[in-house]
Amino acid sequence: MHNVLRHPYAVVLLLVAIVMALPLLVPSTFHLRIAVLIFIFALAVIGLNLLMGFAGQVSLGHAGFFGIGAYAVAVGPTHLGVPSWAALPAGAAIAGLLAFLVGRPILRLRGHYLAVATLGLGILIAMVFTNEARLTGGPDGMPVPRLELFGWRARTPIAWYWISGVTLIIGALIAVNLIESPTGRAFRAIHDSDTAARTLGIDVARYKLVAFVLSAVYAAVAGAYLALFDALVTPATAGFLRSIEFVTMAVIGGLGSILGGVVGAAVLVLLPQVLTAFHDYEHIMLGLLMMLFMIFLPEGIVPSLARLTRRRT
Amino acid sequence: MSTLTTEHVTITFGGVTAVADVSLRAEPGEILAIIGPNGAGKTTLFNIIAGIYRPARGRITLAGEDVTSLAPHLLARRGLSRTFQNLQIFFRMTAAENVMVGRHLHEARGLLPHLFALPAALRQNRATRRKAEELLDFVGLASFADQDAGTMPYGALKRLEIARALAAEPKALLLDEPAAGCNPVETREVDGVIRKVAASGVTVVLVEHDMRLVMRISDRILVLDQGRMLAEGSAAEVRANPEVVKVYLGAHA
Numbered sequence: 001m002h003n004v005l006r007h008p009y010a011v012v013l014l015l016v017a018i019v020m021a022l023p024l025l026v027p028s029t030f031h032l033r034i035a036v037l038i039f040i041f042a043l044a045v046i047g048l049n050l051l052m053g054f055a056g057q058v059s060l061g062h063a064g065f066f067g068i069g070a071y072a073v074a075v076g077p078t079h080l081g082v083p084s085w086a087a088l089p090a091g092a093a094i095a096g097l098l099a100f101l102v103g104r105p106i107l108r109l110r111g112h113y114l115a116v117a118t119l120g121l122g123i124l125i126a127m128v129f130t131n132e133a134r135l136t137g138g139p140d141g142m143p144v145p146r147l148e149l150f151g152w153r154a155r156t157p158i159a160w161y162w163i164s165g166v167t168l169i170i171g172a173l174i175a176v177n178l179i180e181s182p183t184g185r186a187f188r189a190i191h192d193s194d195t196a197a198r199t200l201g202i203d204v205a206r207y208k209l210v211a212f213v214l215s216a217v218y219a220a221v222a223g224a225y226l227a228l229f230d231a232l233v234t235p236a237t238a239g240f241l242r243s244i245e246f247v248t249m250a251v252i253g254g255l256g257s258i259l260g261g262v263v264g265a266a267v268l269v270l271l272p273q274v275l276t277a278f279h280d281y282e283h284i285m286l287g288l289l290m291m292l293f294m295i296f297l298p299e300g301i302v303p304s305l306a307r308l309t310r311r312r313t
Numbered sequence: 314m315s316t317l318t319t320e321h322v323t324i325t326f327g328g329v330t331a332v333a334d335v336s337l338r339a340e341p342g343e344i345l346a347i348i349g350p351n352g353a354g355k356t357t358l359f360n361i362i363a364g365i366y367r368p369a370r371g372r373i374t375l376a377g378e379d380v381t382s383l384a385p386h387l388l389a390r391r392g393l394s395r396t397f398q399n400l401q402i403f404f405r406m407t408a409a410e411n412v413m414v415g416r417h418l419h420e421a422r423g424l425l426p427h428l429f430a431l432p433a434a435l436r437q438n439r440a441t442r443r444k445a446e447e448l449l450d451f452v453g454l455a456s457f458a459d460q461d462a463g464t465m466p467y468g469a470l471k472r473l474e475i476a477r478a479l480a481a482e483p484k485a486l487l488l489d490e491p492a493a494g495c496n497p498v499e500t501r502e503v504d505g506v507i508r509k510v511a512a513s514g515v516t517v518v519l520v521e522h523d524m525r526l527v528m529r530i531s532d533r534i535l536v537l538d539q540g541r542m543l544a545e546g547s548a549a550e551v552r553a554n555p556e557v558v559k560v561y562l563g564a565h566a
Contacts, residue, residue: 047371056465174428180438181427182420189403189414196401198362201418210424256405 008180011259024159032157034269039164040225044264045249046258047218050175052247053255054184055211057107058115058192061122062246063093064220067129067238069220070227075135084147088224095220096213103212106204119240126200126238141234144227145305160229167225171218172258178214179258187211191252191256219246252293254300260273263301267293314377316341316516317485322361322371325515331357332368333540339485344507344517346527349537350561355520356398356489358537361394363414363487364388374482390418394483396474398490403462408454409475411462412445415480448476452506468499472506479510485511488519492526504530528552536561 050285055066072091076082104116147154189197297304316337332354339345367382426434452472488551536544
């Protein structure tokens with residue numbers, strides 16, 4: 001049984017099952033909307049996990065790439081006459097290109113220094129969205145036209161449920177394929193010992209860059225989905241708090257675990273919903289619970305629980 | 314043609330000459346040991362060959378090509394592999410995956426076929442895995458293939474590092490104290506693996522403190538003292554050299 005669970009593709013099958021089953025279990029529109037948010041954030045966190053959990057490089061600026069995707073589907077159709085379906089991949093390409101250009105110099109930095117550099121990058125991108133008011137609507141943000149495909153408009157929560165659910169499954173599948181490839185093995189090797197990785201012929205700088213670019217593309221696609229789903233985008237989409245949220249989701253769910261990314265996203269989307277019962281103390285409870293998670297499940301929810309079940313058998 | 318040579322290699326640190334005018338040649342399939350008392354410059358010489366330090370004078374050649382001061386990942390491409398005194402294992406990967414990383418240079422690394430799991434990519438992964446299993450078998454670790462490296466015993470990890478280094482199909486293999494921290498049984502196992510590696514035609518250069526291991530397996534021994542070459546020859550010749558006995562072996566034998 002545990003061998004089955006440890007199989008790299010088990011997480012993909014599990015996601016397929018969850019996405020298929022949820023609409024039957026939670027028929028209300030409100031719940032579907034929450035599921036969409038979880039799927040979208042999970043997609044971004046799976047991408048961030050490739051960088052942080054597998055290649056071992058931190059980024060505190062990923063909301064910047066998320067914001068690029070979001071503003072691409074807002075600005076493209078509104079100002080540039082680019083339809084949403086084309087603006088979305090264009091946004092992902094721009095985010096990937098920016099990551100490629102910025103990644104070369106900043107990925108030479110390690111640990112805390114890389115954290116600060118990526119933090120600066122994220123803040124810079126958010127500032128551009130705030131200041132370019134003519135295009136972006138400034139601090140108030142701007143409306144996002146609905147996604148239209150062959151005359152069909154994606155606006156209902158159930159439509160977005162299937163779009164984001166299927167995309168999450170595809171995103172997870174690609175991530176697993178990557179991890180089991182020479183590139184993915186190079187990521188993991190760099191994480192454990194970049195010294196040894198080098199002596200095996202791995203170009204460490206190049207693979208860090210590949211991880212950075214891929215994670216930026218994941219974030220941009222997720223950002224575009226959120227903007228299209230909300231029909232609104234503001235600079236907060238690309239803001240510092242959103243970056244921290246992504247890192248927190250990745251860490252709480254479990255770095256280096258694809259399923260962990262999904263669980264982390266679910267916990268951070270669901271907890272505030274559940275904790276509204278505590279009214280004024282909501283944020284205190286949220287902070288407290290996050291601390292307890294890290295104390296009792298220090299490797300993140302999924303890896304820590306996997307270890308516990310393995311020990312018992 | 315010698316696989317690996319150093320020619321008049323010299324390096325100084327802050328005015329202190331750590332390695333002075335060392336020339337060595339290692340032939341295909343040969344086991345060459347570098348020994349000497351603490352501070353003799355063994356590890357420094359090793360690090361110069363491995364591309365970590367740049368010599369002030371002299372050059373290193375690998376299969377006839379000048380490889381002096383090449384970055385480690387480029388040295389690997391030219392056919393040099395190494396292990397580490399303090400293990401540098403990929404602890405979050407299985408034993409087989411560790412060795413699969415060693416195949417990096419021999420794999421097609423295009424990303425797209427892998428992202429979409431195209432048949433060519435899956436075929437390559439299977440071939441890499443098979444090769445890794447062969448190498449694990451070669452070093453006597455076949456039964457550990459799917460075990461997390463982080464949970465393997467120390468002596469097994471020493472051999473895992475050798476298997477991983479061999480996966481790159483090197484012309485020369487540098488071993489930095491391959492028996493350090495091993496008990497006598499584990500040392501014997503490492504010993505057997507090193508002989509098999511040399512028998513397969515790979516040049517082995519090692520730095521080692523365990524004199525019994527060195528005397529048992531080396532074809533030739535290079536003795537360093539205060540950065541200089543003190544003696545060179547077979548185990549018997551080195552053992553009979555009065556200078557060597559005076560500065561080094563006396564304390565051990």
